[in-house]
Amino acid sequence: MRFSWQEVPRPIVALAPMAGVTDASYRQLIKRMTPEAVVYTEFLSTDAIHYGAKKTMGMLHFDPVLERPFIVQIFGKEPAHFLSAAKVIEELGADGIDINMGCPAARVTSSCHGSALMRNPELACALVAATKDAVSIPVSVKTRLGWDTPDNLISFCTKLVEAGADALAVHGRTYTQKFSGAADWEPIYELKKSVGVPVIGNGDIFTARDAVEKIGNLDGVMVGRGTFGNPWLLRDIVDAFATGEIRSTLDRMSFTEKIPFIIEHCELAAEVKGERRGMLEMRKHLASYVKGIEGARELRSRLVRVESIAEVQTCLKPYLRSQ
Numbered sequence: 001m002r003f004s005w006q007e008v009p010r011p012i013v014a015l016a017p018m019a020g021v022t023d024a025s026y027r028q029l030i031k032r033m034t035p036e037a038v039v040y041t042e043f044l045s046t047d048a049i050h051y052g053a054k055k056t057m058g059m060l061h062f063d064p065v066l067e068r069p070f071i072v073q074i075f076g077k078e079p080a081h082f083l084s085a086a087k088v089i090e091e092l093g094a095d096g097i098d099i100n101m102g103c104p105a106a107r108v109t110s111s112c113h114g115s116a117l118m119r120n121p122e123l124a125c126a127l128v129a130a131t132k133d134a135v136s137i138p139v140s141v142k143t144r145l146g147w148d149t150p151d152n153l154i155s156f157c158t159k160l161v162e163a164g165a166d167a168l169a170v171h172g173r174t175y176t177q178k179f180s181g182a183a184d185w186e187p188i189y190e191l192k193k194s195v196g197v198p199v200i201g202n203g204d205i206f207t208a209r210d211a212v213e214k215i216g217n218l219d220g221v222m223v224g225r226g227t228f229g230n231p232w233l234l235r236d237i238v239d240a241f242a243t244g245e246i247r248s249t250l251d252r253m254s255f256t257e258k259i260p261f262i263i264e265h266c267e268l269a270a271e272v273k274g275e276r277r278g279m280l281e282m283r284k285h286l287a288s289y290v291k292g293i294e295g296a297r298e299l300r301s302r303l304v305r306v307e308s309i310a311e312v313q314t315c316l317k318p319y320l321r322s323q
């Protein structure tokens with residue numbers, strides 16, 4: 001059945017798109033724990049997809065059974081490339097396409113992609129319209145509160161919806177804030193009152209309690225950094241919404257109990273990227289998993305040098321007994 005944002009069970013719980021993080025192995029790990037979650041790729045260049053760049057095309061691979069609904073996030077500024085990239089993505093079997101209008105990185109905004117689109121609503125709408133014209137799967141937008149204030153959030157998003165956007169995810173910070181200060185969800189609640197499409201809130205959800213307290217009138221929550229070293233968080237959030245019971249799986253587990261999951265994550269990374277490359281990319285995750293445990297500093301310094309699963313197992317072996 002075709003995916004529709006209107007029909008995803010509420011509240012929607014989504015894994016945020018994160019460059020260098022939400023590759024197929026990370027998404028699959030999250031989906032094994034939380035089948036209810038909506039997963040996004042990291043942002044992928046429409047120019048690269050248009051020209052068939054090998055590395056980017058490889059990043060479009062996904063598990064067509066486990067990774068559902070599967071949303072591919074794209075960025076760029078050339079409507080013709082959105083059109084051709086969108087067709088490629090639909091043919092690969094993705095459930096939806098999300099357009100990045102929130103990335104604050106200078107290399108992205110300086111060439112009018114990402115957050116810069118908030119200052120160019122005409123181009124932003126042209127990109128949505130071009131993508132909608134190309135495909136029949138839903139097209140959503142992820143954006144921020146605004147460039148330097150949230151004043152234009154409602155007018156900007158209203159135009160995007162008029163151009164065809166089927167859903168919106170909003171990170172509660174402006175472009176100028178980057179990641180500083182606290183995410184402000186109030187403007188997102190106001191936005192929801194003004195548009196007819198699903199609105200997902202994003203920013204600073206680190207516990208199930210955060211999700212329950214922040215969701216307000218929104219259709220769902222999107223979680224990024226809170227999942228680092230805590231792939232159980234989305235499970236806790238889905239359960240909290242369903243039962244009202246606030247739980248932290250992470251806090252209830254000993255490090256020894258986490259080890260099989262850490263190895264599972266390593267195996268997924270090796271499957272998707274090959275063992276050596278997979279382990280190089282796992283290093284940052286391994287550092288997150290050991291945060292807060294006794295002897296973390298020494299263990300971390302060894303884990304950030306691993307090149308094979310066997311090395312990870314050797315590093316973790318003492319913890320199979322001692323904790």
Ligand SMILES: Cc1cc2nc3c(=O)[nH]c(=O)nc-3n(C[C@H](O)[C@H](O)[C@H](O)COP(=O)(O)O)c2cc1C
Nearest residue numbers: 016017018019042043142171203204205223224225
């Ligand atoms: C390492 C990293 C990479 C990110 N990459 C993307 C991206 O590719 N596309 C995007 O829309 N947002 C990206 N973001 C922003 C997140 O999707 C999210 O909006 C932000 O982290 C706030 O949510 P959080 O407080 O739950 O982390 C990235 C964030 C981080 C930390």
